[in-house]
Amino acid sequence: MSEALQVREQHRTTASAWGGGESPFAVPWAKLMMWLFLLSDAFTFAALLTGYAAMRITAGVWPGAGMKAADFFHVTTVVGPMTFILICSSATMAVAVGAARRGDHRTTVRFLALTVLGGLAFLGMQAYEWTGFIREGARLTGFVGELGGKIQPMFPATFFVITGFHGGHVTSGVIYLLVKTIQASRGRASAESVEITGLYWHFVDLVWVFIFTLLYLI
Amino acid sequence: MAEHHESVRDGAWYRTYVVTWFWLLVITGLEIATVFLGLPRLAVILLLVTLALMKAALIAAYFMHLRHERLNLIFTIAAPLILIVILFLGVARDALNVFFLRQ
Amino acid sequence: MAHVAHAEAQAGHELSFWRKYIFSQDHKVIGIQYALTSMFMAVLGGLLAMFIRLQLGWPGQSWPLLGRLFPSGMPDGQMNQAFYLASVTMHGTIMIFFVLTTLLTGGFGNFLIPLMIGARDMAFPFLNMLSYWLYPPAIIILLASFFVSGGAAGGGWTAYPPLSALPGAAPGSGLGQTLWLISLALLILAFLFGSLNYITTILQLRARGLSMMRLPLTIWGLFVTAILSLLAFPVLLAAAIMLLFDRIGGTSFFVPAGLLIGSVPVDHRGGNPLLWQHLFWFLGHPEVYVLILPPMGMISDILANNARKPIFGYRFMVGSIVAIAFLSFLVWGHHMYTSGMAPVLGTAFMTTTLVIAVPSAIKTFNWLATLWRAKIRFTSAMLFALGFLSLFVTGGLTGIVLAQPPVDIYFQDTFFVVAHFHFVMASAAIFASFAGTYYWFPKMFGRMMNERLGKWHFWLTFVGIYATFFPMHYAGFMGMMRRIYSPQIYAHLQGLQPLNVFVSIAAFVLFAAQFIFLYNFFRSLFRGPQAERNPWRATTLEWEAPSPPPHLNWGETLPTVQRWAYDYSPPDMAEDFQPQAAPAAVPTGRSREGRGDGGHAR
Numbered sequence: 051m052s053e054a055l056q057v058r059e060q061h062r063t064t065a066s067a068w069g070g071g072e073s074p075f076a077v078p079w080a081k082l083m084m085w086l087f088l089l090s091d092a093f094t095f096a097a098l099l100t101g102y103a104a105m106r107i108t109a110g111v112w113p114g115a116g117m118k119a120a121d122f123f124h125v126t127t128v129v130g131p132m133t134f135i136l137i138c139s140s141a142t143m144a145v146a147v148g149a150a151r152r153g154d155h156r157t158t159v160r161f162l163a164l165t166v167l168g169g170l171a172f173l174g175m176q177a178y179e180w181t182g183f184i185r186e187g188a189r190l191t192g193f194v195g196e197l198g199g200k201i202q203p204m205f206p207a208t209f210f211v212i213t214g215f216h217g218g219h220v221t222s223g224v225i226y227l228l229v230k231t232i233q234a235s236r237g238r239a240s241a242e243s244v245e246i247t248g249l250y251w252h253f254v255d256l257v258w259v260f261i262f263t264l265l266y267l268i
Numbered sequence: 269m270a271e272h273h274e275s276v277r278d279g280a281w282y283r284t285y286v287v288t289w290f291w292l293l294v295i296t297g298l299e300i301a302t303v304f305l306g307l308p309r310l311a312v313i314l315l316l317v318t319l320a321l322m323k324a325a326l327i328a329a330y331f332m333h334l335r336h337e338r339l340n341l342i343f344t345i346a347a348p349l350i351l352i353v354i355l356f357l358g359v360a361r362d363a364l365n366v367f368f369l370r371q
Numbered sequence: 372m373a374h375v376a377h378a379e380a381q382a383g384h385e386l387s388f389w390r391k392y393i394f395s396q397d398h399k400v401i402g403i404q405y406a407l408t409s410m411f412m413a414v415l416g417g418l419l420a421m422f423i424r425l426q427l428g429w430p431g432q433s434w435p436l437l438g439r440l441f442p443s444g445m446p447d448g449q450m451n452q453a454f455y456l457a458s459v460t461m462h463g464t465i466m467i468f469f470v471l472t473t474l475l476t477g478g479f480g481n482f483l484i485p486l487m488i489g490a491r492d493m494a495f496p497f498l499n500m501l502s503y504w505l506y507p508p509a510i511i512i513l514l515a516s517f518f519v520s521g522g523a524a525g526g527g528w529t530a531y532p533p534l535s536a537l538p539g540a541a542p543g544s545g546l547g548q549t550l551w552l553i554s555l556a557l558l559i560l561a562f563l564f565g566s567l568n569y570i571t572t573i574l575q576l577r578a579r580g581l582s583m584m585r586l587p588l589t590i591w592g593l594f595v596t597a598i599l600s601l602l603a604f605p606v607l608l609a610a611a612i613m614l615l616f617d618r619i620g621g622t623s624f625f626v627p628a629g630l631l632i633g634s635v636p637v638d639h640r641g642g643n644p645l646l647w648q649h650l651f652w653f654l655g656h657p658e659v660y661v662l663i664l665p666p667m668g669m670i671s672d673i674l675a676n677n678a679r680k681p682i683f684g685y686r687f688m689v690g691s692i693v694a695i696a697f698l699s700f701l702v703w704g705h706h707m708y709t710s711g712m713a714p715v716l717g718t719a720f721m722t723t724t725l726v727i728a729v730p731s732a733i734k735t736f737n738w739l740a741t742l743w744r745a746k747i748r749f750t751s752a753m754l755f756a757l758g759f760l761s762l763f764v765t766g767g768l769t770g771i772v773l774a775q776p777p778v779d780i781y782f783q784d785t786f787f788v789v790a791h792f793h794f795v796m797a798s799a800a801i802f803a804s805f806a807g808t809y810y811w812f813p814k815m816f817g818r819m820m821n822e823r824l825g826k827w828h829f830w831l832t833f834v835g836i837y838a839t840f841f842p843m844h845y846a847g848f849m850g851m852m853r854r855i856y857s858p859q860i861y862a863h864l865q866g867l868q869p870l871n872v873f874v875s876i877a878a879f880v881l882f883a884a885q886f887i888f889l890y891n892f893f894r895s896l897f898r899g900p901q902a903e904r905n906p907w908r909a910t911t912l913e914w915e916a917p918s919p920p921p922h923l924n925w926g927e928t929l930p931t932v933q934r935w936a937y938d939y940s941p942p943d944m945a946e947d948f949q950p951q952a953a954p955a956a957v958p959t960g961r962s963r964e965g966r967g968d969g970g971h972a973r
């Protein structure tokens with residue numbers, strides 16, 4: 051390579067966002083890492099939901115002849131409001147992130163706390179929903195009682211495994227948020243770290259969109 | 269990004285969040301309504317999946333600020349998701365085969 | 372920049388022994404920890420292979436001495452079936468997940484990534500430490516399964532249900548299988564933490580001037596591998612969760628109705644065992660590329676260095692790595708041709724599988740073109756790199772044979788498949804690891820390995836591998852099934868006995884030859900001659916740092932990169948290489964000896 055060419059190429063390289071010495075995405079590494087983790091977690095959920103789809107397609111009738119999944123859940127009175135609450139908590143989280151970026155600590159703490167409350171309410175309602183389902187005869191291994199023979203055994207199993215896995219994510223999210231709230235109230239949470247917490251929380255909401263649609267509605 | 273909102277009048281910076289929140293609720297309402305409308309099965313499925321994808325897009329774009337990131341980050345996150353579709357299609361097609369074999 | 376600041380904040384104070392060598396957050400220490408642990412597991416996995424060959428070479432023979440060592444697995448010195456199947460399963464599991472994956476990404480990846488991109492450490496050193504410290508518990512749980520009732524898992528490294536789903540199905544299907552799943556889940560977490568770090572580090576912490584298209588191919592291989600594991604392992608994790616529920620919770624994800632165990636009906640119903648195969652191979656095929664992409668990258672660098680020529684077709688090399696990675700997610704069904712999968716999918720997967728051979732072939736021809744008319748320096752590293760080429764081609768060709776469903780229906784589950792993947796994956800990846808060890812040992816430990824022993828090691832291993840695995844093609848041709856405990860009970864396999872004896876003896880020699888390497892490794896560690904900064908006269912950044920590099924790798928300033936990684940034998944230059952970080956435009960003839968510690972002013 052001629053000298054002039056080499057100098058030109060070097061200039062072009064160092065001027066480019068991909069030329070090293072900086073983030074090509076203009077994001078801090080922790081934020082990128084959270085995005086990557088969420089991507090990978092999305093694949094875990096996707097595989098679980100794919101397994102659910104395989105069970106359902108193989109079974110043909112689901113959950114049993116002449117029945118709808120929605121019949122077993124309180125879609126309008128409990129699951130709908132659960133979804134509502136999770137969306138609200140995502141919105142409060144977004145406001146908390148916005149406030150943290152503007153340096154408004156009071157608003158940050160307040161909205162983080164609201165988000166925690168939303169998460170707890172969601173978990174409570176999920177527990178209620180599980181209890182109701184179990185009362186109707188649902189077990190991990192299949193339905194017991196009068197409905198026993200009429201319902202696909204994998205209907206309750208997929209439900210418990212998938213909503214349980216999501217519930218685990220919500221629980222860790224609530225703990226994560228609590229820690230962040232306490233840190234923020236002592237003025238020790240950077241805007242960046244609040245934003246990263248937010249990414250995780252929104253992801254939990256995002257996954258719920260699909261669980262809500264695929265498990266309860268379709 | 270932070271600078272993005274700074275120029276807006278104080279108090280208005282969370283307007284996008286409110287608007288997003290509102291639309292998410294509207295779509296959720298539509299989803300629940302779909303189930304009780306008594307449409308043909310295929311229409312219900314297509315409608316529900318479309319609505320779910322719209323909600324997911326709203327959350328990612330506005331709550332998770334993906335819209336305000338650089339395009340290359342958006343691609344980095346979005347492109348691998350195609351593999352999920354491929355996994356689903358392969359498994360679902362084979363599950364259909366098992367369904368027919370068991371009839 | 373934040374990461375530099377946080378790294379430099381640590382530089383001041385001396386770390387205790389504990390923090391420096393055991394719970395270290397230094398990527399070099401973690402890399403070496405990963406490598407040494409993997410070496411330990413490799414010896415174990417190798418021993419299990421010796422057990423397999425002992426049984427296949429001399430089925431039913433009694434070995435009183437071994438009987439005393441393994442009273443439950445070899446009562447009266449005769450290997451029982453459960454122990455044989457456990458050996459096969461654990462050999463595969465250990466070699467694939469606990470040796471090659473950990474060695475290549477955890478060992479080489481950790482050590483090389485920050486050094487080759489001019490960073491001080493990984494983006495998140497603490498997570499990196501956590502990643503390593505999930506590995507020993509996973510090992511302990513895996514090995515503990517040998518000692519539980521029923522013994523270790525016996526359903527193969529692929530853990531197909533219903534053998535793996537029903538605790539009563541076989542001896543190894545009991546607690547052993549559960550421990551296997553838990554151990555693997557831990558290791559998956561370790562890989563996840565590792566991948567997060569590798570991807571972020573390579574994207575964000577490259578030195579100034581080191582654009583993606585200037586990266587050494589080693590880094591490209593490791594980078595794309597990390598993406599593969601980030602996206603593929605979660606699917607196995609999900610499958611493992613479902614399988615655990617089947618085993619412990621009584622669900623039926625993978626168990627269909629109507630199964631009998633010892634003529635007692637199983638009360639699972641509604642599941643689909645093919646679902647496991649789909650999910651497993653959605654990971655499994657990308658996983659085999661996790662094991663071959665880093666070797667491909669390392670080999671490219673070692674070939675170019677020892678041929679003293681730029682790598683041929685750099686852009687195509689990068690492109691084919693990316694293409695292979697993408698395609699590797701589309702071919703999983705070629706492991707399922709005979710499983711009863713929908714025939715239309717078989718055709719689809721055949722097509723994608725044949726397509727994936729194209730980028731592999733591009734790489735092979737580029738390597739050959741790199742060697743074309745080169746004045747090759749036959750170091751031990753180079754010999755192993757050339758050996759890699761040979762093994763990869765031998766194994767790749769049988770891959771194309773197996774890719775076609777009509778042919779595979781005959782070969783599925785025979786020793787032909789065993790030969791295929793031992794050439795293309797197992798041996799090739801091991802050869803690349805040896806090449807990498809001989810090449811980077813001076814950087815890792817500041818001492819040189821013994822070249823004479825290295826050459827002995829190479830020739831014995833190379834001949835040993837061909838002698839061990841090549842005859843397996845023929846055994847497969849003759850219909851000898853893999854994972855079979857007593858081939859002699861079939862009349863059509865009895866004639867293969869002399870061949871099996873030959874293979875077993877070759878395998879013993881091969882295993883023994885590895886002790887030359889171990890001797891060389893540990894002796895050089897303490898007695899090897901001191902290594903200079905750049906003993907191979909290489910261009911890439913890691914050779915700018917002292918051997919071994921200090922904590923945080925670089926002096927005051929980070930290196931600035933001026934050019935791509937393959938400036939070998941540039942025209943009009945006195946030296947036959949131009950380091951990536953050497954200041955631009957060195958006039959002809961002037962020596963560049965005595966440059967500073969890689970800390971070139973910007």
Ligand code: HEM
Pocket residue numbers: 529659660662663705706724725727728731767768769770771772773774775779782783784788791792795796797
């Ligand atoms: C040239 C490209 C390749 C093609 C067309 C190909 C094709 C195949 C096919 C069709 C099978 C299934 C055989 C059977 O079970 O009946 C197979 C098995 C296998 N291949 Fe390849 N392969 C290729 C390259 C590779 C590479 C590069 C690796 C690893 C680095 C690899 C590792 C394996 C392994 C581990 C198995 C056996 C898995 C098991 O059943 O335990 N292959 N290959």
Ligand SMILES: [Cu+2]
Pocket residue numbers: 655656659702703705706
């Ligand atoms: Cu494959």
